[in-house]
Amino acid sequence: MSCCRENDDKIDRIVKKFANKPGSTISILQEIQELYNYLPKDVLAKVAEKTNINPAKIYGVATFYKQFRLNPIGKYLILLCQGTACHVNGSKKIEAGIYEELKIKDGETTEDGIFTLNNVACLGCCSLSPVMMINDETFGNLTTERLVEIINEIKAKELKTEVVKSEESRQVV
16 A cells, blocks of 8 residues: 555645645645555655655654554554543453454554554543544443454444455456
8 A cells, every 4th residue: 555656646735735834744744644544654755755854854753753653554443542540440451352352452453454453541531431432433431341242343344344345246247
């Protein structure tokens, strides 16, 4: 999923949008990440070239801020709160449950590319602790049992999607 011609124009537009605006490196990287869902290293090199910013500086910004990702993430990004309320109410048990179900730790993605786990400092939902977000959906008052149900629901949905895609591809042939 690295840089390709169809995105060259988009990268050019992003860079031109912020041309001659000092301190726009973060904004450029945010839009590039929006485009790819992470920051491919070859695209970072292209941004450095197009902006005349030292590649080390671009890479330094990309690695300094936690918001930026240098590796692809799964289709479902699990943000697990590790704030004080969540920690006190069992977020470490939930994290262990995620490892048990998906075999991934913080920052890892499942082999099939479906799930990525990121521990976060706070989701701002303390009254729902322990809490996690999967993409844009919030799940509160978690137990390991509820966690397993949520993961299995997503897995079933993905399996159903794969079956439908498979049937559609057979009909096309």
